[in-house]
Amino acid sequence: MNFHSIKKIKYWIQASRIETLSLSISGIILGSFFAFYNYSFDKIIFILSIITAISFQILSNFANDYGDGILGTDNNRIGPKRVIASGKLTLKELKKGIIVNVFISITLSYSLIKYSFKNDYLLIVIFLFLSVFSILAAIKYTMGKTPYGYYGFGDIFVFIFFGLLSVFGSYFLQTKSVDYEVFILGSVIGFLCVGVLNLNNIRDIENDFKMNKKTIPTRIGFRNAKFYHYFLIIASILLVFLFATKFKISNKLIFIIFGILPILFHLFKVNQAKSPIEFKPLLKQLAISTFFFSIFMSIFLIYESIFF
Numbered sequence: 001m002n003f004h005s006i007k008k009i010k011y012w013i014q015a016s017r018i019e020t021l022s023l024s025i026s027g028i029i030l031g032s033f034f035a036f037y038n039y040s041f042d043k044i045i046f047i048l049s050i051i052t053a054i055s056f057q058i059l060s061n062f063a064n065d066y067g068d069g070i071l072g073t074d075n076n077r078i079g080p081k082r083v084i085a086s087g088k089l090t091l092k093e094l095k096k097g098i099i100v101n102v103f104i105s106i107t108l109s110y111s112l113i114k115y116s117f118k119n120d121y122l123l124i125v126i127f128l129f130l131s132v133f134s135i136l137a138a139i140k141y142t143m144g145k146t147p148y149g150y151y152g153f154g155d156i157f158v159f160i161f162f163g164l165l166s167v168f169g170s171y172f173l174q175t176k177s178v179d180y181e182v183f184i185l186g187s188v189i190g191f192l193c194v195g196v197l198n199l200n201n202i203r204d205i206e207n208d209f210k211m212n213k214k215t216i217p218t219r220i221g222f223r224n225a226k227f228y229h230y231f232l233i234i235a236s237i238l239l240v241f242l243f244a245t246k247f248k249i250s251n252k253l254i255f256i257i258f259g260i261l262p263i264l265f266h267l268f269k270v271n272q273a274k275s276p277i278e279f280k281p282l283l284k285q286l287a288i289s290t291f292f293f294s295i296f297m298s299i300f301l302i303y304e305s306i307f308f
Contacts, residue, residue, distance in 0.1 A: 048108065184243045
């Protein structure tokens, strides 16, 4: 393998945005271990769910880079330079990467769904439809003539797919049942994931405004976007408390407290930020905090299941 090939691999890894992958599997982890709490857990389903979610996230990142690259949105952004804007990959190369990733995502989705539902063809068709819809939603975020991410609808997409569908889907694949409490957990992850997107949009508010990218922050302004962020984070914390009321008070609740402490600290840092560029490090911080919240909440659910 020559030096040029090694550099290309590095660029593809950069386009994959490894730092976002932990956020994409947070809902999968939480939904799966809520199923474990309800005495239904399959390791193969869990592993396939994680891998499938990662493939969807990488597809979304490729499509986002491609769409913004065509429109020139990334040329003057505060965040890290994207592979198209920096010339590391061509549009043709990235388009091929998107096509390959679509096939990978479909293959993984089908494998996961077929393994989970065996010969229940109705559920197989329903979940395949949801998978295809998720793929189209990931691509249409910034690609095409009317990318919905440019009209302020990205928040809704993230809440539904990264929150509700991620947690509920992973839970249903494990249990083949519906529990209203899974939607509480899905909303928690959904609000936190929207918070990450909102931080991204606050950071890039000036450039997005120039490029006519109508995100929520460009529509409501920097100050109101901060209040919107407070709402997202506080709503997620309140829902955690609501979910916790179903359990008896015990020392195991310390895991939930550990899970929300970084999120509370994040609120403090957001309050201190006075300009868009100060939101740059907060994005990664919230993504990691969301991931660790899902881990600590899952540990709590495991302990509650084993030592109830």
